[in-house]
Amino acid sequence: MSNYQLSLVMLACISIITVSGVFTMTSLAGMFSLGQAAYMSICAYLTFCLARYLGLPVWITAVAGVGTSVLVAWIISLPALKLRRDYFSLLSVGFGQMVSAIVILLGDFTNASIGFSKIPKVKHLVWIILGITAFIVFMVRNLKYSRFGRMCIALKTDEIAAGSFGIDVYRLKVKIYMLASAIAAMGGICYGLRNRVISPDAFDWSLSAEMQILLFFGGTNSLTGSVISAAVLKVLPEFLKGVKVFGISLQDCKTIIYCVLIIVVINFRTEGILGERELDTKLLGSLFRKKADGSRRDGHEG
Amino acid sequence: MKDKVLKAEHLSKRFGGVKAVKDFCFELEAGQIVAVIGPNGAGKTTIFNLLSKIYQPDTGTILFGGEDITGKPQIEVARMGISRTFQNTRLFSGLNVLDNVKAALDFSGKCSMLETMLLLPRHRQHEKETTRKAMECLSLLNLADYAGNRPGSLPYGIQRRVEIARALVAMPRVLMLDEPAAGLNPEEVFQLMDFIGEIREKYPELAIMVIEHRMDLIMNLSDYIYVQDFGQTIAEGVPEVIQNNPLVLKAYLGEEV
Numbered sequence: 001m002s003n004y005q006l007s008l009v010m011l012a013c014i015s016i017i018t019v020s021g022v023f024t025m026t027s028l029a030g031m032f033s034l035g036q037a038a039y040m041s042i043c044a045y046l047t048f049c050l051a052r053y054l055g056l057p058v059w060i061t062a063v064a065g066v067g068t069s070v071l072v073a074w075i076i077s078l079p080a081l082k083l084r085r086d087y088f089s090l091l092s093v094g095f096g097q098m099v100s101a102i103v104i105l106l107g108d109f110t111n112a113s114i115g116f117s118k119i120p121k122v123k124h125l126v127w128i129i130l131g132i133t134a135f136i137v138f139m140v141r142n143l144k145y146s147r148f149g150r151m152c153i154a155l156k157t158d159e160i161a162a163g164s165f166g167i168d169v170y171r172l173k174v175k176i177y178m179l180a181s182a183i184a185a186m187g188g189i190c191y192g193l194r195n196r197v198i199s200p201d202a203f204d205w206s207l208s209a210e211m212q213i214l215l216f217f218g219g220t221n222s223l224t225g226s227v228i229s230a231a232v233l234k235v236l237p238e239f240l241k242g243v244k245v246f247g248i249s250l251q252d253c254k255t256i257i258y259c260v261l262i263i264v265v266i267n268f269r270t271e272g273i274l275g276e277r278e279l280d281t282k283l284l285g286s287l288f289r290k291k292a293d294g295s296r297r298d299g300h301e302g
Numbered sequence: 303m304k305d306k307v308l309k310a311e312h313l314s315k316r317f318g319g320v321k322a323v324k325d326f327c328f329e330l331e332a333g334q335i336v337a338v339i340g341p342n343g344a345g346k347t348t349i350f351n352l353l354s355k356i357y358q359p360d361t362g363t364i365l366f367g368g369e370d371i372t373g374k375p376q377i378e379v380a381r382m383g384i385s386r387t388f389q390n391t392r393l394f395s396g397l398n399v400l401d402n403v404k405a406a407l408d409f410s411g412k413c414s415m416l417e418t419m420l421l422l423p424r425h426r427q428h429e430k431e432t433t434r435k436a437m438e439c440l441s442l443l444n445l446a447d448y449a450g451n452r453p454g455s456l457p458y459g460i461q462r463r464v465e466i467a468r469a470l471v472a473m474p475r476v477l478m479l480d481e482p483a484a485g486l487n488p489e490e491v492f493q494l495m496d497f498i499g500e501i502r503e504k505y506p507e508l509a510i511m512v513i514e515h516r517m518d519l520i521m522n523l524s525d526y527i528y529v530q531d532f533g534q535t536i537a538e539g540v541p542e543v544i545q546n547n548p549l550v551l552k553a554y555l556g557e558e559v
Contacts, residue, residue, distance in 0.1 A: 139419035146418035147408035147428060153396040154405045161392040164354055165468070166381040166409035175415060221396065276396075 006126050008235050010194045013133040014187055015214065015234035016227050020140045021183030022211045023226050028149055029176045030156030032085065034208045035092035038099035039181040040188030041203035043069045045116065047189050048198065049109055052118045058193075066185045073181035077174045096205045103200040115199035119192050129190050136183055141223055143179075152176060213262050218272050225274030233258070305367070307332050307509045308384070308476050313352055313362035315345075322348040324533045326362070330476065335502065335510045337520045340530035341553060346513040347389060349530070350480050353511075354386050355379045367475065381409060385474035387465045389481045389513075393453035399464050400449040403436040406468045439471040442504055443497070459490035463497055470505065477501075478511045483519050491519060498523055517554075521545060529553065 001009075018040065025031045047065035051058050080091050104112045111117075122128065143149050155162040155169045162169055192198045214233055219225030237257075240250035250257070265272060308330040315323045323345045330336050338346050351357045353364060355376040363372045371379055385406075394402050411432075413424035440446045445460070445467055453461050462482060469477055482498070483491045501508070514520050520527060520541070527544045529537040531553040537544060544550055 142419045142421055142425075143415070146425060147404075147411045147413070147432070148415055148418055150397060150401050150405040151408050153401075154394040157394040157396055158392050160356060161388065161394070162405075163376045164356070164380050164386055165406040166377055166472070167405070168377050168409070179415065 007194065008238055010126060010129050010190070011238070012231035012235050013129045014190045014194060015230040016133050017136050017190060018184055018187040018211050019214050019218075019226050019230035020136050020223070021180045021187060022215050023223055024140055024143060024183065025176055025180035026212065026215060027221050027223075027226070028144060028152035028156065029173055030085065030152075031081070031173060031177060032089045032212070033092040033177075033180075034089060034205055034212065035094075035096035035099075036180065036184045036211055037203040037205065037207035038096040039069045039073065039184040040191060040207070041099050041103060041198075041200065042072060042188070043185030044188035044192040044198045044203070045103060045110055048116060048119045048192055051120060053109070058120055058122065058189075062189050065189060066182055069185035069188075070178050070182050073178045074174065077177040081170060081173045081177065092208075093205055096203075096208055100200040100204055110200075113200060115197045115202075117197040119196045119198070121196070122193050125193055129194070132186060132190060136186065137223070137227060140183075144223060148172070148176075210258070213258055216272055217262060217265055219274035219276065220272050221276040222272065222274040222278055224277070224279040225272055229273065233261075305332060306330065306365070307367060308353070308511070309365040310349075310353065311363045311365070313349070313359045313364070315348055315352055315357060315360050321533050323352065323359075326352075326530075326535060328528060330509045330511055332475070332507050332509050333502075334526065335498075335512060335524045337512045337514060337524035337527045338530060339513070339515055339517070339520055339527060341515065343532070344530040345533040346515075346530055347480060348533075350386060350478055350511075350513060354384055354478065377409075383473070383475040384478065385469040385472065385476065386478040387462075387469050387480055387482065389484055391453075391458070391461045391465045393461060393465055393468070395452065395454055397452075398449070399445070399451050399453060399456075400433070400436055400440070402453065402464065403439060403468045403471050404432045406471050407432045407435060410472070436471055439467055443467050443470075443500070457490075459486055459493060462486065462490075462494065466497070466501070470501070470508075474508070476509045476511065478513075480513050481515070482512065483514060483516050491516070495519055495522060 018036065022033070022036055025033060043065040046068055047058065047061045050056060050061040050064060054061070076095060080088055083091065103110050151162065151167045151172055154165070155167055155172060159169050188203070191202070214230045215226045217233060218227070218229030237251050237254045243250045269275070306329050310326060310328045313323055313326040314321070326349055328336070338349060340346055348357065352359045355371070355374060359372065363370055365371070366379070366382060366384060371382065394405060397405060411428045413422070413428050418425040437446060437449065440449055443463060443466070445463060448456060448460060448464065453464060456464070466479065466482070482494055486494060498510070502510070512520070512524065524541060527539065527541055528535055529544060529547070529550050536549045536553060537547045539547070
């Protein structure tokens with residue numbers, strides 16, 4: 001594969017990582033955050049600045065970066081998750097902007113808006129990113145079908161009912177928020193390693209919004225759908241690069257295309273493309289059963 | 303004499319100027335079915351919310367198995383073994399029936415989040431255990447056929463029963479049913495009465511507290527009745543006594559005393 005194709009694969013993978021992170025908090029626990037890109041930012045800057053200024057290997061500073069992101073997530077979530085859901089979303093936007101502002105304020109280290117480009121080169125990056133992506137998707141899938149997944153879906157539906165079955169709503173939300181932030185943080189490292197430059201603009205609220213759009217497009221409650229739409233919609237604009245309509249490159253219209261898509265999906269398929277379906281033995285089983293049911297019903301009518 | 307499982311002393315709760323519950327005293331023994339009845343707005347659901355600690359009482363104490371639980375949070379009380387259903391069924395619509403029942407057991411899991419994400423043994427063991435318990439409970443209550451269905455696709459009567467199964471699976475000592483017959487058609491109400499009778503046979507140690515304003519259901523099922531009106535207990539006693547109590551008739555029918 002050419003370098004360009006490899007970079008597209010990495011782009012898709014990074015998108016999958018970040019959307020999986022958002023999946024855990026929005027789809028499972030019903031927390032709508034527009035600030036997850038901030039954790040990518042915190043972690044990426046910390047990882048690469050530490051690597052640069054302390055001369056440590058990236059994998060050590062990456063651990064520090066993810067750890068710090070989780071710590072920040074914990075501190076933020078303690079007051080934020082006491083709020084009602086809509087206020088929590090507002091707060092997350094503010095948090096995202098705050099992190100961007102801090103990155104610019106620390107311009108001496110982070111090179112402010114110009115971007116920080118002293119990022120070490122890593123060999124076999126595609127394989128590393130593919131591995132991380134597969135691992136994260138595997139973990140999130142397991143989480144969905146575990147006791148935590150069930151408790152999250154329960155509290156998303158009805159917090160009072162969840163509480164009356166001994167589910168500690170607040171603590172569980174904090175945990176999930178920390179997990180989602182850790183995943184976003186890993187996405188941030190991968191982003192930096194791929195692009196070799198990070199700037200505060202790259203991690204502003206529009207990236208967080210994009211994650212939500214990709215998630216809702218693929219299916220709010222379907223990890224399969226989210227992963228597919230994360231990969232496809234993220235890479236799609238790259239193929240639109242050469243296409244020109246009325247002299248305007250379609251890639252420049254990326255935002256407009258996204259918005260139109262999301263409006264169409266929300267109007268005609270409220271649950272997203274895949275709804276709640278997941279790609280696994282259960283889905284295949286239900287397809288067969290449906291077929292069997294159909295033929296039985298036909299037989300009955302006949 | 304049997305132990306009092308749940309006991310409330312002089313509970314009061316006011317919302318603004320409205321005294322929703324005034325000086326409510328009550329006792330519940332193991333194996334007993336106690337009903338709280340009263341017209342709309344009598345404060346019945348408030349009593350439930352006080353006992354299950356969704357609301358904090360203004361005054362009074364709640365004793366559970368002799369232990370004072372007045373200051374304990376909702377989650378802890380639920381974990382101690384007070385389980386409830388809601389007036390409008392509050393099943394978790396995103397989960398199927400089996401998972402709904404399993405979710406009621408999930409708080410007891412020992413495996414950490416990391417363990418579940420890596421499918422480590424303790425996660426598998428928890429899954430096996432909860433699935434077994436949930437299926438046992440569903441089969442015991444003849445609901446096993448619906449295990450794979452989403453609650454939204456089931457008739458209301460079945461949803462009610464699933465909600466009761468979910469409340470029972472963790473083996474609580476007290477089960478509180480908030481208007482179990484609300485929204486059911488007459489046939490479903492009869493089925494529900496049989497269902498509650500079955501529960502009584504199958505869980506002999508369970509204490510059940512029912513809120514209801516359907517007299518037929520109450521008179522047949524309960525061992526003891528408290529009648530509420532405008533937040534106050536206007537009568538209490540065994541069904542035969544309550545049936546002929548003039549105050550109760552007045553509250554219900556507006557009859558002259």
